[in-house]
Amino acid sequence: MDDGQTLRSMVRDDAYRVVRVLGDGPSGRTELVTFNGEGLLVRKHIPATLANAAAWAAAMEIDEPLLPRIEELYRMPDELVVIYDYVEGEALSAVVEQEGRLEASRAADVITDVCRAVGALHESGVVHRDITPGNVILAADGAHLVDLGIARQQHPGQRRDTTTLGTWGFAAPEQYGFKQTDARSDVYAIGRLLGYALTGERPDAEAYEEKLSDRALVPEALCEVVQKATSFEPSARYQSAEELSQAVAKVSAEELSQAVAKVPVGRRPVPASVRVFDLEAEAQSQEEPRHAPRAFREAPLYVRAFAALAWIALAVLFAVVLAAAVSYFVTRDPIWEAEHYTMAVVLDAGIAYMCLEIYNAVRLRGTYATESHPARLFITRLCIYSLIIFILMMAASLVVAYAK
Amino acid sequence: MTQQAQHEELTEELLQRLLASASPEAYLEQATTDDRSLADYLLDLIDARNMTRADVVRASAVNSTFVYQVFNGERHVGRDNAIKLALGIGCTLRETQRLLRHAGVSELWCKNRRDAIIIFCIEQGYTLPECDDELYRLGEDTLVPQEG
Structure with missing residues (x-):
């Protein structure tokens, strides 16, 4: 300059x-x-x-x-x-902070205005990239969008945005550098905005998911609009602000005013985030009435027997080594020779390792139900290997002992 | 305009008070210290005179980027440049000394030949070119470096 x-x-x-x-x-x-x-x-x-x-x-x-x-x-x-x-008016963030969540119909109006503004922007080839409650002003003549701070123009063929910015919770995933942002990134942000307006919670807050699924607060149809608009994959979202606006408009006035929806009997609404992690539990609980035994005492006999045997052998060996060591230090007269002590220690270690493996296998796999074939196979293999190692070590120590 | 510009206490008065105080705290509790940055002080000066930064640029013979950065607090000023700004803004001698202090450089000292000439020019209300003429006439380095 x-x-x-x-x-x-x-x-x-x-x-x-x-x-x-x-x-x-x-x-x-x-x-x-x-x-x-x-x-x-x-x-x-x-x-x-x-x-x-x-x-x-x-x-x-x-x-x-x-x-x-x-x-x-x-x-x-x-x-x-x-x-x-x-523009004279209060920011959406200020309004929600003071008054709490917006009525569904008012939220829909705000979003319609924002879509209109964003649509005009997109027509000129500009992506806003920072549509947040702080940048939406509720004025007398509707909701204004201000602050084009990080807006950018579309460059065809560019792989990534050159600057990665955005407001956490509202910015679309691709704004963090995965690929170029486009109109659909703004659609994502508007979706988050709608969710924020309806629940009164920021999308990165814990209560957001809960409140969004609460039919008493958010009509089902609008919740679906939010979910679609904020899909991770851009191609799954509404492809333009116009489409989103139309989807919101389609939600009938009746549905919007009916804030208190009837919760279906027998089915408690589960928050989305919890749903994912409970899949395993659900799958298992949907099995036949015979429930998988989890306690060790319910394990098959051969496993229990082998484990008991291993523990006993370890205890005996440990006692023997201890007795010999004590007598040596007391009488200065070794019962065994040095190599025997070494072999005994190595044996102890080997058996301890095997016991640990068995214990872990039992604990981690948990179930011994016969339908769980891989688990059964694993334990069987482990037992066989442990047995082989045990025998080999015993043989080696005996050979050493009798070779003298 | 900062609070301080409204009522500027004279340094001499404050010094008398400090020397008469029983302890540093006794003085500090009473007196207000001047915590303004150079940029703040300059803004106060031009606001008081309804000047703009562009006026300062024209009157001080410094380039506009420099002025912009100084007023943003992004740049340190050398002694000669500080004097040029003072002349450009049309400061009194007292204000010039304050400006130099805020810039972290030594004040004008009448025992120094060049400084004495500059002090005289400031008191007489000379502009920067007039001051430079006097300096040149009396065989001292001018504020604006001569070409060639």
Whole structure:
């Protein structure tokens, strides 16, 4: 940026007087300003590394009342400065924090407005990428979308976004760098927005899933819309803001006002996150009445016998070694020779290992029910191997002993 | 405008009070310290005169990027540049000394030949080019480096 440009930008910048600072963060500073003392405008400073002048310039051309009307756009040495009209109203986040969740019909209206604004943006080839409750202002004439801070233009053929940003909980998965974001990423965010408005909880909060499935709070049809819009896979979502808007419109007025839905008898609604982990339990409980024995005492006889044998052998050997060691230290007269002590210790270790293996196999596999073939096979194999090792070691020690 | 600009206590008065105090705490409890950064002080100065940064650029013969960065607190100012800014803004001698202090450089000292000339020019309300003329006439280095 040359000196002359800087000077000109400074002249333009100095024409505005700051009334109040609206926000200051890593993505830039936002101020409420007046121009020559009249009219309220918003001035946003965006760091040059994050700013996308092309996206803003494209947004300047759009004629949509629900989008920020951009008055000026100029560069400073380290930032891009945007001036747009101030919209009087409260942010959705502030409203929800104060009043709690929105009525389903009001939430639907807000989303319809947001879809309209976002649709206009997409038509100009700009993706917003930061549709969050803080960026939606509920004004007298509808819900406005403000702040195109990290918007970008679509580049066909680009593999990833060059900057990965977004608000946790609202940004689509692909915004974290998996592939290029497009209109469907905004659709995801709008879906999350709808969920937030309906439940009063941020999507990354624990209570979000619970409340979304609560039919007393959220009508079934709207919940389905949210689920579809926030599918992980972009191709599973609504393919445009327009489609999402239509889906919301299809939810009849009757369903929207009927906030208290009847819960079907005999089936307690289960939160989605819990559902996944209970699949195993469900599968097992759906088996025949004979339930899988889990306690060791219910294991097949051969397993129990072998385990008992191994424990006894270990105990005996341990006792023998201990007795010999004690007598040696007391009488200084070794009963055995040195190699025998070594073999005994090695045997002890081997048997201990086998016992551990058996114990683990028993504990981890749990069931000995005959339908669980792999488990049975595993234990059988383990027992056989352990037995072979045991015999070999015994043989080796005896051979050593009698070779003397 | 920061709180401090509204009512600036004179350094000499505060010094008298400090020397008369029984302990540092006794003075510090009473007195207000000046914690403004250079950028804050400069903004106060131009706000008081209804000047803009662009005016400062034109009057101080420094480049606009430099001024932009100084006013953002992103840049340190050298002594000569600080004096140029003071002349460009049209500071009084007292304000110039304060500006130099905020910039972390030494104040103008009348025992130094060049400083003495600059002090005289500031008191007389000379502009930067006029001050430079005096410096050149009396054989001292000018503030704006000569070409060639």
